[in-house]
Amino acid sequence: MTDENVEIRDEVVLQVRDLRKLFEIKRSFKEVLARRPILYVKAVDGISFDIRKGEILGLVGESGCGKTTTGRLVTRLETPTSGHIYFHGVDVAKLQGKALKAFRRHVQMIFQDPYESLNPRFTVMQTVMEPLLIHGIGDTYDEKLEMVIQALEDAELKPAEEYLDRFPHELSGGQRQRVAIARALVLKPQFIVADEPVSMLDVSIRSGVMNLMLDLREKYHLPYIFITHDIAVARYMSDRMAVMYLGKIVEIGESDNVVFNPSHPYTRALITAVPVPDPDHKHGRVQIKGELPSPINLPPGCRFHPRCPYMEKGICDVKEPELVEVAEGHMVACHFARKLYEEGFSPSEGAEEATQA
Amino acid sequence: MAAPLLELENLIVHFKTHRGWVHAVDNVSFTIGKGQTLGLVGESGCGKTTTAFSILQILPYNAHVKGGDVRLKGRSILRDSVKEDGTIDPFNENIRKVRWKEISMIFQGAMNAFNPVYKVGDQIAEAIRVHYPDMSEQEIWKRIEELYDLVGIPKDRIMNYPHEYSGGMKQRAIIAMALALNPSLIIADEPTTALDVITQDRILGEMKRIQEETKTAMLLITHDVSVVAELSDKMAVMYAGQIVEMGTTRQIFKETAHPYTEALLGAFPSIKGDKKKRLKAIPGSPPDLISPPRGCRFHPRCPYARERCLEDEPELIKVGDGHYSRCHYTEELFGAGQGGGA
Ligand SMILES: Nc1ncnc2c1ncn2[C@@H]1O[C@H](COP(=O)(O)OP(=O)(O)OP(=O)(O)O)[C@@H](O)[C@H]1O
Ligand SMILES: Nc1ncnc2c1ncn2[C@@H]1O[C@H](COP(=O)(O)OP(=O)(O)OP(=O)(O)O)[C@@H](O)[C@H]1O
Ligand code: SF4
Ligand SMILES: [Mg+2]
Ligand SMILES: [Mg+2]
Numbered sequence: 176m177t178d179e180n181v182e183i184r185d186e187v188v189l190q191v192r193d194l195r196k197l198f199e200i201k202r203s204f205k206e207v208l209a210r211r212p213i214l215y216v217k218a219v220d221g222i223s224f225d226i227r228k229g230e231i232l233g234l235v236g237e238s239g240c241g242k243t244t245t246g247r248l249v250t251r252l253e254t255p256t257s258g259h260i261y262f263h264g265v266d267v268a269k270l271q272g273k274a275l276k277a278f279r280r281h282v283q284m285i286f287q288d289p290y291e292s293l294n295p296r297f298t299v300m301q302t303v304m305e306p307l308l309i310h311g312i313g314d315t316y317d318e319k320l321e322m323v324i325q326a327l328e329d330a331e332l333k334p335a336e337e338y339l340d341r342f343p344h345e346l347s348g349g350q351r352q353r354v355a356i357a358r359a360l361v362l363k364p365q366f367i368v369a370d371e372p373v374s375m376l377d378v379s380i381r382s383g384v385m386n387l388m389l390d391l392r393e394k395y396h397l398p399y400i401f402i403t404h405d406i407a408v409a410r411y412m413s414d415r416m417a418v419m420y421l422g423k424i425v426e427i428g429e430s431d432n433v434v435f436n437p438s439h440p441y442t443r444a445l446i447t448a449v450p451v452p453d454p455d456h457k458h459g460r461v462q463i464k465g466e467l468p469s470p471i472n473l474p475p476g477c478r479f480h481p482r483c484p485y486m487e488k489g490i491c492d493v494k495e496p497e498l499v500e501v502a503e504g505h506m507v508a509c510h511f512a513r514k515l516y517e518e519g520f521s522p523s524e525g526a527e528e529a530t531q532a
Numbered sequence: 533m534a535a536p537l538l539e540l541e542n543l544i545v546h547f548k549t550h551r552g553w554v555h556a557v558d559n560v561s562f563t564i565g566k567g568q569t570l571g572l573v574g575e576s577g578c579g580k581t582t583t584a585f586s587i588l589q590i591l592p593y594n595a596h597v598k599g600g601d602v603r604l605k606g607r608s609i610l611r612d613s614v615k616e617d618g619t620i621d622p623f624n625e626n627i628r629k630v631r632w633k634e635i636s637m638i639f640q641g642a643m644n645a646f647n648p649v650y651k652v653g654d655q656i657a658e659a660i661r662v663h664y665p666d667m668s669e670q671e672i673w674k675r676i677e678e679l680y681d682l683v684g685i686p687k688d689r690i691m692n693y694p695h696e697y698s699g700g701m702k703q704r705a706i707i708a709m710a711l712a713l714n715p716s717l718i719i720a721d722e723p724t725t726a727l728d729v730i731t732q733d734r735i736l737g738e739m740k741r742i743q744e745e746t747k748t749a750m751l752l753i754t755h756d757v758s759v760v761a762e763l764s765d766k767m768a769v770m771y772a773g774q775i776v777e778m779g780t781t782r783q784i785f786k787e788t789a790h791p792y793t794e795a796l797l798g799a800f801p802s803i804k805g806d807k808k809k810r811l812k813a814i815p816g817s818p819p820d821l822i823s824p825p826r827g828c829r830f831h832p833r834c835p836y837a838r839e840r841c842l843e844d845e846p847e848l849i850k851v852g853d854g855h856y857s858r859c860h861y862t863e864e865l866f867g868a869g870q871g872g873g874a
Contacts, residue, residue, distance in 0.1 A: 237728045237729075237730065238728050347817035348817070349817055350817075377575040377576050377755070377817075377818065378575060378755060378796060378799050378800065379575055379795065379796065379799055379813075379814040379817075379818070379833075380813075380814070380817055381799060382798075382799040382801075382811035382812060382813045382814070383813035383814070383815070385801075385811065386810060386811060386813055389810075404728060404729070405729075406729070406803065407800070407801045407802055407803045408801055410801065410803060410807060411801035411807060411811065430807070431807060434803060444730060445729060445730065446803060447733070448729040448730045448732065448733035449729060449758075449803045450729075450732070450733070450736065450756070450758035450759055450761070450762055451758055451761065451802065451803065451804065452757045452758040452761050452785070452797065452800050452802065453758075453761055453785060454761045454781045454782050454785050454786075455782075456761070456804075460733060460734070460737045461730055461733045461734065463730065466698045466700065
């Protein structure tokens with residue numbers, strides 16, 4: 176990122192405010208008769224963040240913490256229960272019909288499984304051209320074809336002509352994910368959500384796809400939300416990182432600040448748990464207790480308190496912590512955030528201290 | 533010198549398909565000593581699971597053993613089971629005596645292998661009963677309690693159904709099952725791949741402790757080099773059915789001697805170090821094992837490939853003490869095991 180890009184990068188593309196999504200749990204007929212109350216999964220429970228032009232925000236957390244739901248909400252594949260999504264200042268949270276379709280043209284989602292996200296009966300050309308037809312973009316066939324070829328080349332499927340007539344089964348996993356990326360790019364979106372786009376790929380092709388996504392950001396100043404459960408991947412890909420736990424953002428900040436001075440106990444556990452590809456690295460074991468609670472019956476107070484090694488009775492199990500700013504742009508939702516931030520963190524020290532406890 | 537616990541010698545296993553022979557395991561040799569852990573790494577489809585299945589002789593019907601041998605404590609457990617056409621008689625006495633009792637396995641994706649209608653404890657008890665019909669019920673249940681202690685599940689959960697266990701607990705129970713008959717070797721095929729990092733970290737910690745307490749040897753199969761870095765003494769890197777580099781875990785990481793290993797290690801982003809450094813991408817994708825590339829199988833993707841690599845198949849060359857690399861130019865590129873590499 177060079178200096179002349181600073182101005183462009185400061186432009187806020189997306190502002191999410193207090194976004195919520197509850198899913199109703201279906202009751203069986205018997206349960207309805209027995210008057211079981213309606214229960215909800217709080218998949219996304221009041222989150223806020225901004226994304227600027229050309230910025231990549233990494234969204235990390237364990238399975239079920241609400242990452243995909245967040246992605247589906249901001250691309251409006253899902254309608255939020257409450258909250259706001261400002262796209263260039265306009266709230267799109269409740270859009271419907273034509274207005275919704277117009278918005279969707281500008282935001283695209285790339286999914287985890289390149290095998291499932293492509294229609295097996297469509298050639299590469301049909302797959303990439305489909306969004307143009309849906310949105311009525313390009314006057315002539317030739318013009319559309321031109322856009323398809325450009326998108327394929329941007330996704331580094333070169334020469335594009337060689338791929339146009341192939342079906343998904345004639346492509347490798349990495350090539351399929353590149354087709355999915357080309358399909359997202361062809362509409363010249365202003366914003367992309369990539370949901371675990373490399374998790375299903377083999378290691379040797381993974382880095383190529385990650386580098387491609389970084390190159391596209393450089394080339395088009397395209398902002399992304401990059402969803403992953405792998406904090407090392409998130410650090411590599413993103414400028415800022417948000418850590419989610421049971422529907423809430425518990426820590427957000429510049430990626431290296433979050434990784435080198437994680438100040439939420441949960442982020443610390445995630446970082447301690449990452450296996451390091453170095454036989455000399457001695458890291459301790461995570462000391463958080465128990466399993467992820469159900470998002471239906473969230474614990475009172477801090478939702479992390481039943482597993483937290485820093486938990487204090489009477490505080491953590493009573494009052495829900497707000498996000499507080501521990502350093503510029505670095506926010507943490509823990510009652511002891513400032514103290515933990517001041518103390519600093521080293522993964523191996525953290526483990527020793529916890530072992531004694 | 534006593535024979536090593538497990539020895540694979542030039543093992544060749546191919547699958548017969550209508551498109552042709554799949555060269556899944558081609559000339560694979562390695563040894564695992566008593567109490568040792570060997571990490572076998574490589575990408576999807578390179579032949580890791582086939583290697584494991586060949587050791588236990590639980591191969592699919594279209595698998596043919598085309599050469600080589602597998603020995604346990606110096607005695608062949610394979611030769612007598614191979615039929616004339618290369619297929620295997622899985623009921624041969626030599627393998628039946630040792631399968632599960634001496635060598636057990638944690639299967640890839642095994643977490644979902646428990647039968648949902650039986651209690652977990654009953655399923656483990658049944659596995660013990662089958663192999664030790666003389667063992668009393670009391671002894672069996674005592675053993676199960678020991679096993680639960682060993683893998684860190686509270687004993688009051690023995691009589692739960694599988695769905696009452698979390699993912700991490702199921703994986704622990706699977707490990708308990710693999711340990712049930714007190715084997716000298718466990719084959720663990722991607723034991724933590726389906727788990728999230730925090731659970732993975734706990735299971736890896738548990739496995740490390742079990743290694744130390746029981747001195748059980750392990751063949752650890754994974755595509756994740758960091759898991760191997762944590763648990764293994766030795767390492768073998770597999771590419772397209774062949775071992776391309778083998779040595780101690782330190783040698784592989786610190787004195788890397790094969791271009792594929794170098795690329796594989798360079799492909800993982802790290803939580804440490806400089807973030808701005810771009811990851812190395814390996815061009816192309818893994819080859820079709822029905823017609824693997826001539827010469828060096830890695831040559832179409834290798835940044836150092838030269839003319840000779842296109843025609844000449846490299847042998848495993850010794851580059852250091854117990855350190856081997858299958859590359860014509862290993863010494864020139866990486867030095868002779870003298871701290872070359874990454
Ligand atoms: N359509 C739905 N109906 C009911 N519950 C849902 C629905 N979609 C998601 N959930 C629930 O919402 C929670 C968050 O799910 P989500 O898919 O967003 O998580 P995630 O962080 O993407 O997880 P993963 O890493 O496994 O993909 C989970 O408890 C999930 O079961
Ligand atoms: N029964 C079979 N018939 C034909 N080919 C097979 C059969 N089983 C496996 N193969 C092929 O043999 C090769 C090796 O497969 P194997 O399962 O051993 O790979 P792996 O290294 O364990 O991969 P993964 O990491 O995906 O588990 C692959 O190319 C696979 O497609
Ligand atoms: S608020 Fe309390 S329970 Fe929650 S993370 Fe902080 S210390 Fe732990
Ligand atoms: Mg998801
Ligand atoms: Mg396998």
